[in-house]
Amino acid sequence: MTSPDRVRADARRNRERVLAAARAVFAERGLDAPMAAVARRAGVGVATLYRHFPTRDALVREAFARQRETCSRALAEALAAADPWDGLRHLVETVCALHREERGFPAAFLAAFPGAAPEHARLGRRAERDLALLVRRARESGALRPDFHPSDLVMALVAHCGMVAALPDDAAASRRLVAYLLQSFRADRANAPLPPPSALSLGALLSTARGPGGLSPSSSRRPGTRG
Amino acid sequence: MTSPDRVRADARRNRERVLAAARAVFAERGLDAPMAAVARRAGVGVATLYRHFPTRDALVREAFARQRETCSRALAEALAAADPWDGLRHLVETVCALHREERGFPAAFLAAFPGAAPEHARLGRRAERDLALLVRRARESGALRPDFHPSDLVMALVAHCGMVAALPDDAAASRRLVAYLLQSFRADRANAPLPPPSALSLGALLSTARGPGGLSPSSSRRPGTRG
DNA sequence: CCGTAAACGGACGATCGCGTCCGCTTCCAG
DNA sequence: CTGGAAGCGGACGCGATCGTCCGTTTACGG
Incomplete structure (x- = not known):
C-alpha cells in the first residue's frame, strides 16, 4: 500500500x-x-x-488549494488578533479580496457549498468552532452587534462571492459591499466613509425588450444543485 | 410585415x-x-x-417576463410612495422576495446582467432615471445615508441574488441579508431587530480535504462571461 | 362539411465533451 | 550505458444536446 x-x-x-x-x-x-x-x-x-x-x-x-489555504490562515490570524473586531474585519477582507482578485475562485468557492457539510467535516468543524469563538469575543468586546450570528459571516461571504461571480470586473462594487456589510455588523455605527461607488447601472434588468447576446454566452446555472 | x-x-x-x-x-x-x-x-x-x-x-x-414586470412595477410603486425611504425598502424587499420565491429567476436575473447595457436601453434608461430620482428623494428626506449611490442598490440586488442562487433553500439567510443591507443604508441607525439567522455553517469552505460529490453535480460557471 | 394553411412532432445529422485504451517515449537506478 | 517501469499523448467509442427538416395532423373560415 x-x-x-x-x-x-x-x-x-x-x-x-x-x-x-x-x-x-x-x-x-x-x-x-x-x-x-x-x-x-x-x-x-x-x-x-x-x-x-x-x-x-x-x-x-x-x-485553488492555495486560495483555500489563505482563507484558512486568515481565520487563524483573525483568532490570534489582539482585537477580535479587527480579526473579524481582517477575515472578511482577506476572503473577499481573494474573491475579487482570483478569477475563477469565486465559482469554486460557491460550488464548494452545497456538498460541503456531508463528510470530511474534520477541518470544517474546527473552522466552525473557531468562527463561533471569534464571533463571541467580538460581541463581548462590544464592537460586534449582539445579535450577530456566526452564520451571518457565511451569509456575507456567499453574497459577496455571488456578486463577484456575476460581475467579475467590478472591484469597486466588491469593496463597497464589503464596507457596507462590515458597517452593518458593528454595534455602534462608526460611519466610516465608504469606498467609491461602482459604475453599475440598472441597465436592462427591468427592461422588457432584450437585445441579442443577452444571456446566451454561457447561460449560467445555479451553482448549488444536487444532480 | x-x-x-x-x-x-x-x-x-x-x-x-x-x-x-x-x-x-x-x-x-x-x-x-x-x-x-x-x-x-x-x-x-x-x-x-x-x-x-x-x-x-x-x-x-x-x-420570466412576469417577474421582470413585477420588478418594474415595484420601482414605479417605490417612486409613488409617500415616503421615499418606504419606497426604497419596498423596492428592495419586493425584488428580493422574488429572488427567494421564484426558483430559477435569480439565475435569469444574474444572467441578464453582463449583456444588459449595450442596446435596447430604452426601458433601462428610464429605470435608471427613476432610481436616481428615488435615491435623491430618500437622501433628502434624511432617511437614506447621504453617501448612498444609486449603483449601491444594484450592487445589493446582485449580491442578494447571487446568494440566493448559491443557496436556493435558505430563505432565512435571504431575509437576514436584506435586513442588514437596508439597515446599513439608513442614515440614522434605527437598529430594528433582524429576522432570525440561517442555519448556514462554514462547512467545508475552509476545509482542505473534500469528500466526493463536492462540486461535480452541475459544476456551475460564472453567470456573466462573454463567450 | 371541407379545403387549406398553419401548427405539430419526432427522427435525424452534426457537434461537442468525456474518459479510456494502448503503443511510444522518457526518466533514472544499477 | 542500458533495461524496465513509470509516464506520456492522442485517437477513439460513447452519450448528450442541438436545431432542422418534412410528412402528418388540426384548427377554423367559408
Whole structure:
C-alpha cells in the first residue's frame, strides 16, 4: 500500500503545469470549461490530465488549494488578533479580496457549498468552532452587534462571492459591499466613509425588450444543485 | 410585415404550456437544462418549442417576463410612495422576495446582467432615471445615508441574488441579508431587530480535504462571461 | 362539411465533451 | 550505458444536446 514516494521529475512538472493551466482556463471560461482545453493550455495530453486528476472536482480542488489555504490562515490570524473586531474585519477582507482578485475562485468557492457539510467535516468543524469563538469575543468586546450570528459571516461571504461571480470586473462594487456589510455588523455605527461607488447601472434588468447576446454566452446555472 | 394577428388557439395554448414547463424545468435543473426537457415537460415536440422561441434566451426572457414586470412595477410603486425611504425598502424587499420565491429567476436575473447595457436601453434608461430620482428623494428626506449611490442598490440586488442562487433553500439567510443591507443604508441607525439567522455553517469552505460529490453535480460557471 | 394553411412532432445529422485504451517515449537506478 | 517501469499523448467509442427538416395532423373560415 505504500506508494513509491519517489515521483519522476517530469510528472511533478506536468502536474504543476496542469494546475496553472487550470486556473487560467477556469478563470477565462468558467469552472466547466472542457478538460481538453486545460490539457491543451498546459501543453499536455488529456490522459496526463486525467492521470493526475481523475475528476474535475479533484482538479478544481487542487487548483485553488492555495486560495483555500489563505482563507484558512486568515481565520487563524483573525483568532490570534489582539482585537477580535479587527480579526473579524481582517477575515472578511482577506476572503473577499481573494474573491475579487482570483478569477475563477469565486465559482469554486460557491460550488464548494452545497456538498460541503456531508463528510470530511474534520477541518470544517474546527473552522466552525473557531468562527463561533471569534464571533463571541467580538460581541463581548462590544464592537460586534449582539445579535450577530456566526452564520451571518457565511451569509456575507456567499453574497459577496455571488456578486463577484456575476460581475467579475467590478472591484469597486466588491469593496463597497464589503464596507457596507462590515458597517452593518458593528454595534455602534462608526460611519466610516465608504469606498467609491461602482459604475453599475440598472441597465436592462427591468427592461422588457432584450437585445441579442443577452444571456446566451454561457447561460449560467445555479451553482448549488444536487444532480 | 403585419403579422396575421389571428393566432390559432392551440398555438397560443402550447405557447403557455411551454412557458410554464420552462419555469418548472429551469427551477429544477438550472437555466441551461436541455431544451428537450422543457418540450417533454410541456407535452410538446421540440420543433414546437423552437418555433415559438428560436433561442434559449428568448425562452428564458419570456418565461420570466412576469417577474421582470413585477420588478418594474415595484420601482414605479417605490417612486409613488409617500415616503421615499418606504419606497426604497419596498423596492428592495419586493425584488428580493422574488429572488427567494421564484426558483430559477435569480439565475435569469444574474444572467441578464453582463449583456444588459449595450442596446435596447430604452426601458433601462428610464429605470435608471427613476432610481436616481428615488435615491435623491430618500437622501433628502434624511432617511437614506447621504453617501448612498444609486449603483449601491444594484450592487445589493446582485449580491442578494447571487446568494440566493448559491443557496436556493435558505430563505432565512435571504431575509437576514436584506435586513442588514437596508439597515446599513439608513442614515440614522434605527437598529430594528433582524429576522432570525440561517442555519448556514462554514462547512467545508475552509476545509482542505473534500469528500466526493463536492462540486461535480452541475459544476456551475460564472453567470456573466462573454463567450 | 371541407379545403387549406398553419401548427405539430419526432427522427435525424452534426457537434461537442468525456474518459479510456494502448503503443511510444522518457526518466533514472544499477 | 542500458533495461524496465513509470509516464506520456492522442485517437477513439460513447452519450448528450442541438436545431432542422418534412410528412402528418388540426384548427377554423367559408
